Amino acid sequence: MVVVGLVIVSLALLSVYFRESSGGALHRLQSTGASVLHPFQVAAERAAQPFEDAVGWTGDVLGAKSENDKLQDEIDRLRQQLVQNQTAARQNAELRRLLRFRDGPTFPRDYAGVAARIIGRTPGQFEQQVVVAAGTNNGVGLNDPVVTAEGLIGKVTRVSRRSARVTLLTDETSAVSALDLKSNAAGIIRHGLSSGGSLVFDRVTKENVVHPGHVVITAGWRSGKLASIYPRGIPIGIVTSVGQLDTDIYKQIEVDPFADFSSLDSVLVLVAKDKKSSRR
Amino acid sequence: MIVDAVKAGAVVFVAAVLQASVFAGIVVLGGTPDILLVTLVAIALLRGPMVGAFAGFFGGLLIDIAILETLGMTSLLLTLAGYWTGRYGETTASGRRYAPYLAIAAVTFLYLLGALALRFMLAEPAPARVVLLETFFQSLALNLLLMWPVYGIVRRLLPRREPASFAAEVAAHG
Numbered sequence: 145m146v147v148v149g150l151v152i153v154s155l156a157l158l159s160v161y162f163r164e165s166s167g168g169a170l171h172r173l174q175s176t177g178a179s180v181l182h183p184f185q186v187a188a189e190r191a192a193q194p195f196e197d198a199v200g201w202t203g204d205v206l207g208a209k210s211e212n213d214k215l216q217d218e219i220d221r222l223r224q225q226l227v228q229n230q231t232a233a234r235q236n237a238e239l240r241r242l243l244r245f246r247d248g249p250t251f252p253r254d255y256a257g258v259a260a261r262i263i264g265r266t267p268g269q270f271e272q273q274v275v276v277a278a279g280t281n282n283g284v285g286l287n288d289p290v291v292t293a294e295g296l297i298g299k300v301t302r303v304s305r306r307s308a309r310v311t312l313l314t315d316e317t318s319a320v321s322a323l324d325l326k327s328n329a330a331g332i333i334r335h336g337l338s339s340g341g342s343l344v345f346d347r348v349t350k351e352n353v354v355h356p357g358h359v360v361i362t363a364g365w366r367s368g369k370l371a372s373i374y375p376r377g378i379p380i381g382i383v384t385s386v387g388q389l390d391t392d393i394y395k396q397i398e399v400d401p402f403a404d405f406s407s408l409d410s411v412l413v414l415v416a417k418d419k420k421s422s423r424r
Numbered sequence: 425m426i427v428d429a430v431k432a433g434a435v436v437f438v439a440a441v442l443q444a445s446v447f448a449g450i451v452v453l454g455g456t457p458d459i460l461l462v463t464l465v466a467i468a469l470l471r472g473p474m475v476g477a478f479a480g481f482f483g484g485l486l487i488d489i490a491i492l493e494t495l496g497m498t499s500l501l502l503t504l505a506g507y508w509t510g511r512y513g514e515t516t517a518s519g520r521r522y523a524p525y526l527a528i529a530a531v532t533f534l535y536l537l538g539a540l541a542l543r544f545m546l547a548e549p550a551p552a553r554v555v556l557l558e559t560f561f562q563s564l565a566l567n568l569l570l571m572w573p574v575y576g577i578v579r580r581l582l583p584r585r586e587p588a589s590f591a592a593e594v595a596a597h598g
Contacts, residue, residue, distance in 0.1 A: 147477045150503045154481065157496030162546060170495050177489035181441065185490060188445040196449075264491045265448035268456045269536070269555045269563070270543060275444070275491050302492045309492040316549050406451060 166286070166302075175279075175304035182306045185263040186277060200407060255375065257291075257412040258282050263307065272315035272335070273298075276411055279306045287373045289362075289414045295379040295402035296320065296362060297411060308413070313380070314341050314405050321363040321372050322380055327353045330363055333380055333399065341405040343381055345397035350388055352395070358383045360399050375414070429475075431581050432467055436479045439463035440486035448491075455562020460487060461535060462570045464502060465509050465528045466578035469517065471585075473510030480506030494546065501538045505531050524575045525568055532564050 161170045264275030278284050280303055288300045290310045302309035311318055320333045329352035336342035345360055364376025381401040388395045443460040450457060460483050468476025484499030509527050517523030536555050543550040
């Protein structure tokens with residue numbers, strides 16, 4: 145009898161929570177509960193940190209030599225690119241001034257970063273989501289983009305007073321408008337087919353030129369009053385393979401994300417400085 | 425009785441916080457251990473279906489709150505898991521040493537199946553291929569590995585009680 149009661153209570157919670165808005169009574173109750181649990185989660189996460197660091201350190205040491213060679217090559221390549229970019233940036237600024245170009249919010253100029261530690265994770269088999277220790281009290285809102293130093297990782301999909309749930313790019317519900325930085329080919333970044341951390345650059349038509357090694361960034365489009373929730377220019381990843389079938393109208397492009405989704409530790413939630421102009 | 429309930433509640437609370445903050449982030453060959461489920465199975469085997477159902481409901485609610493999950497989803501599944509395990513502990517598993525391992529194997533499978541069905545009904549991501557083919561055996565192996573230390577700790581905190589009602593029933597029939 146008691147079990148039946150507990151099952152009915154669970155079903156009632158499920159049903160009401162599912163139907164009510166994000167400002168409903170159960171959502172508020174959950175937000176309060178999450179605030180109460182917050183210190184315990186932070187304590188548990190901090191206690192486990194040395195063990196996670198030890199595992200990460202061992203992996204880093206094992207791969208250090210090959211990583212060093214790779215990074216040296218990359219430094220040489222980036223030095224050359226820097227000179228080219230500085231010239232292009234100067235030219236771009238000059239042309240914008242001449243055209244009186246009206247732009248949408250850009251990253252990082254129009255955004256303030258709210259740094260937050262990761263204090264919880266959802267079961268990885270079902271969803272690729274994490275819980276971060278920043279909420280509405282810190283200015284975080286629904287759909288705010290979330291990044292790390294390496295690049296984009298996702299957006300805020302649920303928010304309480306002191307914590308927020310971030311849906312990662314590797315989740316099957318994620319989709320981001322993206323551009324190939326070199327060829328300007330536009331498409332959508334989605335999760336890869338495997339359960340790992342790879343991504344797919346979808347909806348890129350065959351006439352576009354995309355090669356392995358090209359960098360993919362957020363497109364940050366704007367159309368009238370509507371605009372992408374992600375500002376333009378956040379790095380997403382690098383193209384690792386490109387293929388196409390005669391029967392398919394789009395290219396098959398795999399992208400290796402810059403951010404390492406398996407070892408996320410802390411993130412930066414991008415909060416628009418002028419919420420009114422960027423809220424869509 | 426009250427001391428027992430407090431101890432069981434504290435164990436479930438610690439397991440839920442650890443699961444949400446630490447264990448859900450541990451991925452070994454694609455599998456993820458579930459220390460809350462393992463702890464729940466241990467408690468239910470040692471204390472029966474009622475305590476198992478309450479522990480499941482409480483633990484599930486904590487997880488739903490901690491990770492901002494749809495309220496009631498995990499608590500529903502864990503209530504049923506706790507009750508079933510408790511019944512198994514009282515009947516078939518009584519006195520068998522392999523019972524915790526068999527129970528966690530069955531509950532891991534049924535829990536994932538239930539979670540898939542529930543998520544599918546709520547139009548949330550329910551990747552059956554990933555859950556049942558790509559990561560199930562790894563998650564099961566991790567839960568089986570966790571069962572040995574967790575069952576030992578829980579048994580120390582909540583020592584097995586002699587089922588008085590069973591003894592009376594056997595005596596009446598005998």
